[in-house]
Amino acid sequence: xxxxxxxxxxxxxxxxxxxxxxxxxxxxxxxxxxxxxxxxxxxxxxxxxxxxxxxxxxxxxxxxxxxxxxxxxxxxxxxxxxxxxxxxxxxxxxxxxxxxxxxxxxxxxxxxxxxxxxxxxxxxxxxxxxxxxxxxxxxxxxxxxxxxxxxxxxxxxxxxxxxxxxxxxxxxxxxxxxxxxxxxxxxxxxxxxxxxxxxxxxxxxxxxxxxxxxxxxxxxxxxxxxxxxxxxxxxxxxxxxxxxxxxxxxxxxxxxxxxxxxxxxxxxxxxxxxxxxxxxxxxxxxxxxxxxxxxxxxxxxxxxxxxxxxxxxxxxxxxxxxxxxxxxxx
Numbered sequence: 001x002x003x004x005x006x007x008x009x010x011x012x013x014x015x016x017x018x019x020x021x022x023x024x025x026x027x028x029x030x031x032x033x034x035x036x037x038x039x040x041x042x043x044x045x046x047x048x049x050x051x052x053x054x055x056x057x058x059x060x061x062x063x064x065x066x067x068x069x070x071x072x073x074x075x076x077x078x079x080x081x082x083x084x085x086x087x088x089x090x091x092x093x094x095x096x097x098x099x100x101x102x103x104x105x106x107x108x109x110x111x112x113x114x115x116x117x118x119x120x121x122x123x124x125x126x127x128x129x130x131x132x133x134x135x136x137x138x139x140x141x142x143x144x145x146x147x148x149x150x151x152x153x154x155x156x157x158x159x160x161x162x163x164x165x166x167x168x169x170x171x172x173x174x175x176x177x178x179x180x181x182x183x184x185x186x187x188x189x190x191x192x193x194x195x196x197x198x199x200x201x202x203x204x205x206x207x208x209x210x211x212x213x214x215x216x217x218x219x220x221x222x223x224x225x226x227x228x229x230x231x232x233x234x235x236x237x238x239x240x241x242x243x244x245x246x247x248x249x250x251x252x253x254x255x256x257x258x259x260x261x262x263x264x265x266x267x268x269x270x271x272x273x274x275x276x277x278x279x280x281x282x283x284x285x286x287x288x289x290x291x292x293x294x295x296x297x298x299x300x301x302x303x304x305x306x307x308x309x310x311x312x313x314x315x316x317x318x319x320x321x322x323x324x325x326x327x328x329x330x
Contacts, residue, residue: 004056004059004155005154005195005233006152007059007153008151008152009063009064009065009150009151010065010148010149010151011045011086011088011149011151012064012147013043013044013067013117013120013148014041014042014043014044014067014070015069015070015083015119015146016040016042016119016120016123016143016145016146017040017071017080018072018073018141018143019037019039019122019124019143020036020037020039020073020140021034021125022035022036022037022074023075024076033135034125034137035076035077037073037075037076037077037078037079037080037125038073038123038124039070039072039073039079039122039125040072040073040079040082040122041070041082041122042067042082042121042143042144043069043082043119044085045117046085046087046088046115046116047090047096047114048089048111048114049089049090049094050089050091054157055091055155056090056091056153056155059153065086066086067084067119068083068084068085070143077125083119092108093108093109093155093157094154095154096151097151098149098152099152117146117147118147120146120147123142123144124140125141156236157197157211157236157237158236159238160210160329161208161209161237161240161241162211162234162237163210164261164265166257166261168245169245170282172212173312174280175198175210177312178210178318178322195211195230195233197210202326204326208329231264231265231269234272235271238329239277239329240265240272240276240277241277241278242258242261242277242279243279243282244257244279244281244282246281246282246296247282247286255296258279276328277305279300279305279306279307280307280321281296281297281310282309283312283313284309285311285316
């Protein structure tokens with residue numbers, strides 16, 4: 001299934017059923033009277049989060065969402081049936097915006113249902129309008145028209161931790177190592193083209209949701225590479241984990257790589273820098289034996305950023321890294 005994180009859809013609540021004009025026609029009843037029932041209300045448009053969904057792809061195929069009309073009232077004061085509601089299921093982290101004004105209507109952060117559009121009210125039947133001075137009203141009320149609206153759904157992945165790094169820094173390898181996710185792993189850049197989610201279970205029964213964000217390059221905040229399209233998914237994470245390559249084949253020193261990543265994130269949204277951060281020095285199994293990492297680790301810790309070397313291949317340092325993550329999240 002394709003990863004779609006922004007889509008425009010139409011939503012329409014149901015029209016209310018019309019009230020009925022009817023009269024009592026019963027044997028042994030000397031005087032008839034109004035007996036028209038009320039119409040049923042139109043169906044609501046409801047939105048609800050679903051933790052099992054990770055894309056808005058279904059809405060790309062079916063952008064029109066309409067609730068059912070209410071049934072008309074009928075004789076003998078029978079109330080029309082309410083129209084069926086239309087429930088829209090979206091991934092957690094979906095924001096709903098008015099397509100014309102850009103106004104935020106709702107954020108889907110849990111599985112609690114929320115009514116976006118109320119269905120039209122059902123019209124009153126003629127029995128409702130009977131009074132002491134008008135004992136035989138010959139009119140009924142039409143049902144209220146439903147509401148129509150075009151909205152934009154924007155998905156920002158909900159995760160505890162966002163993995164940040166340049167292409168081929170080892171993010172997908174780490175996600176595959178510690179979670180049940182199966183991201184594409186290869187020795188060339190941009191193997192990850194869409195955000196990937198995985199869940200790791202720790203020994204203390206704590207679970208951590210981790211999002212692998214496609215690799216950034218210089219100028220990502222201006223749209224270079226996969227750029228700004230996926231930086232937005234970092235806004236809903238609690239911790240940013242920077243993965244820096246320290247293997248023999250690395251293109252730049254980890255301190256320089258980290259600063260470039262910070263620059264791109266800050267240019268996109270300065271608020272992201274307020275999030276808790278830590279650094280993983282990846283591919284430790286491929287490091288040059290002559291390199292002493294103590295200065296590098298000290299450089300980050302002086303900035304208040306936890307730093308630890310890891311190897312997704314051998315598993316070296318993984319437990320320490322997860323322990324650091326756990327401490328930041330508690």
